[in-house]
Amino acid sequence: MNTFHKIGVIGGGAWGTALAQTVAKTGPQVTIWARETEVVQSINDRCENSLFLPGVALDPAIHATSDLGELASAEMVLIVTPAQHMRATLKDFACHLRVGSPLVLCSKGIEQGSLKLMSEVLAETIPNARSAVLSGPSFAADVARGLPTAVTLACADRGLGEDIIATIGSASFRPYYAPDVIGAEVGGAVKNVLAIAAGIVDGKALGRSAHAALISRGFAEMTRLGVALGGKAETLAGLCGLGDLILTCSSPQSRNMSCGLALGRGESLETIMVQRNSVTEGVASAPAVVALARRHGVEMPICEAVNSVVSGAGTVDEAIAALLSRPFTSENA
Numbered sequence: 001m002n003t004f005h006k007i008g009v010i011g012g013g014a015w016g017t018a019l020a021q022t023v024a025k026t027g028p029q030v031t032i033w034a035r036e037t038e039v040v041q042s043i044n045d046r047c048e049n050s051l052f053l054p055g056v057a058l059d060p061a062i063h064a065t066s067d068l069g070e071l072a073s074a075e076m077v078l079i080v081t082p083a084q085h086m087r088a089t090l091k092d093f094a095c096h097l098r099v100g101s102p103l104v105l106c107s108k109g110i111e112q113g114s115l116k117l118m119s120e121v122l123a124e125t126i127p128n129a130r131s132a133v134l135s136g137p138s139f140a141a142d143v144a145r146g147l148p149t150a151v152t153l154a155c156a157d158r159g160l161g162e163d164i165i166a167t168i169g170s171a172s173f174r175p176y177y178a179p180d181v182i183g184a185e186v187g188g189a190v191k192n193v194l195a196i197a198a199g200i201v202d203g204k205a206l207g208r209s210a211h212a213a214l215i216s217r218g219f220a221e222m223t224r225l226g227v228a229l230g231g232k233a234e235t236l237a238g239l240c241g242l243g244d245l246i247l248t249c250s251s252p253q254s255r256n257m258s259c260g261l262a263l264g265r266g267e268s269l270e271t272i273m274v275q276r277n278s279v280t281e282g283v284a285s286a287p288a289v290v291a292l293a294r295r296h297g298v299e300m301p302i303c304e305a306v307n308s309v310v311s312g313a314g315t316v317d318e319a320i321a322a323l324l325s326r327p328f329t330s331e332n333a
């Protein structure tokens, strides 16, 4: 049963479009705001997002707009803008938010400079907004095609979390409730950085054993940071942490992993970025993850290695050598 009947989606990239598609299927009226007029036209005229999600036939009932004011009557709004643009987008939308309508943060990243999680950015830009975080292993193309997917819906208010799940959940798109917003956000942000490392492992042909070690030690890093920030280890062991880490580190369909693959094969970051029109959140979040870890005295050597590569401070080979020369230590340290 749908609790919310008019849904707004802010962000016409692949993920915003896939979420609009899966929500529209369950019944509510969906309006998607996109920054690019060509995306608005493509969705309204041809039922396709030819720029960010080509080849997927969208529900004709989905309406796209360039005007945030058209979301003023939305009973719930999904925020699906890249993390580094979250603050500006929320500021633009604040005056249009219907009183009491919850916001569901669907982006995965940490803001550079401020080192804030998306929920903290929201608290600063729209104080006292009702909110939740949606995160977990879910490629936009899979969700848009209706393939089975399970994700975490994290919300401090269980009743609100259940209402959101009742609205967006379906047989194929299955949100699991969790109370731990911080854990969900840290999982989504850190897995993107680690997926770049996993791609480098494959690009350098370091083997499946190294790949498994990377996921396992990366998960330890993610959990340490999540717990230091007030999240729960059990959340990180779920869909939004380990689940998404496994997905993103295992498929070149991931923009983060494919970026790492290309880095491992010797391409420069500049060349990789010029070739894509999609977001690679791990590149943007790596400096923030590392700075947060240092602030909290948390050891994150794999994330440090990725940051050294994407910031240009060191080469891929230097980063690998640094990791392999670390002193032996206890597995649970």
Ligand SMILES: NC(=O)C1=CN([C@@H]2O[C@H](COP(=O)(O)OP(=O)(O)OC[C@H]3O[C@@H](n4cnc5c(N)ncnc54)[C@H](O)[C@@H]3O)[C@@H](O)[C@H]2O)C=CC1
Binding pocket: 011, 012, 013, 014, 015, 016, 017, 034, 035, 036, 052, 080, 081, 082, 083, 085, 089, 106, 107, 108, 109, 138, 139, 140, 141, 277, 278, 279, 281
């Ligand atoms: N694509 C996927 O499979 C999934 C993506 N996400 C997350 O969703 C968020 C959005 O990613 P995608 O939809 O994949 O993006 P995308 O890579 O498909 O599209 C790029 C998006 O960035 C926006 N953009 C570019 N410059 C901007 C600016 N200056 N201000 C505001 N927006 C700007 C574009 O309008 C477009 O919506 C990211 O945080 C990503 O981690 C989460 C789960 C799955």
Ligand SMILES: O=C(CO)COP(=O)(O)O
Binding pocket: 108, 136, 137, 138, 139, 140, 192, 195, 244, 247, 248, 253, 254, 255, 256, 257, 279, 280, 281
């Ligand atoms: O978050 C995602 C899958 O859960 C998408 O990953 P990429 O951004 O690396 O493509």
